[in-house]
Amino acid sequence: THFGFTSVSINEKERKVRQVFENVADNYDVMNDFMSGGLHRYWKDELLKMTGVGPMAKVVRRRASLNYAANSDLKSGDGMNGKAAVLFSILDVAGGTGDIAFRFVDAAKCEERSKSSGSDEISVTVCDINPEMLRVGESRARKRFGSAILDETCALKFVEGNAQYLPFDDNSFDLYTIAFGLRNVTDVDMALRDAYRVLKPGGRFLCLEFSHVTNLPLAKLYDLYSFNVIPQLGQMVANDRDSYQYLVESIRKFCTQEELVSRMETAGFEGVQFTNMTGGIVAVHEGWKP
Ligand code: SAM
Secondary structure, eight states, X not given: OXXXXXXXXXXXXXXXXXXXXXXXXXXXXXXXXXXXXXXXXXXXXXXXXXXXXXXXXXXXHHHHHHHHHHOTTSOTTOOGGGXXXXXXXXXXXXXXXXXXXHHHHHHHTHHHHHHHHSOOSEEEEEEESOHHHHHHHHHHHHHHHOSHHHHTSOSEEEEEOBTTBOSSOTTOEEEEEEESXXXXXXXXXXXXXXXXXXXXXXXXXXXEEEOOOOSHHHHHHHHHIIXXXXXXXXXXXXXXXXXXXXXXXXXXXXXXXXXXXXXHHHTTOEXXXXXXXXXXXXXXXXXXXX
16 A cells, blocks of 8 residues: 555655664764865854853853842852752754764863753753764764763753654753754654654754755756765775665755745744855754743
């Protein structure tokens, strides 16, 4: 039947995506630099700027220290009312090896504060369907920030889960990010609805994803690069042509900037808009849960 066929192809996609990211987990970060000529760092930095997390962390800290001044029983660095309060919680879905989450931790200087106070005003949760990617991410986090941030303060967490059925309560997060993840999800609309569910009212959704190039000469060059060069590079560097062929195809099949806007609106988001970067090679979509 038609339904039988659909469900087989969905499972097929899930299996394929899992296989791809298991294959690439160990090389993932090197290959990202290699394939994008380092551009992915710039795109991720821009995403971070849009979240405002760096400047916001300062405001939160200032509020906490004003609170401290008003109540001399509190130790410096304690959260509001002397409790280790998390004032801003971030969920990074399809967070893989932690690139986006680490930018939040750096911007908010979570690890410095956790050393001095044992409390954190910002918490970052990385959620990914693939345990291999999470394993690489956790070990990078330990090297980069030390283990306390994972084991003691829990300002940074790695959680296995599917974007379509997130293992979190309704209204849990202030910010939801997903970078180069949405196109890998089998049912994009379901992932958007679940993003909406876990965000608090007033929470913000930000998606960084490959999109559709808007400028014709650039589109031609980009086609040439992605169909000819990328699978070849995948073969040469990682001995894995198929995974990188999948990467290119999944980018082509993914919806346009405008389609994603309307799908986000259907999921309930308000104030939906997008910003193209590098001529539309990638775009950031944002929306708010009212
Ligand atoms: N966000 C990271 C970054 O920008 O470097 C990783 C992006 S990587 C291209 C895509 C990630 O999506 C992989 O780690 C993969 O395991 C994850 N993924 C694929 N399908 C998923 C799903 N249904 N739910 C959660 N994560 C998923």
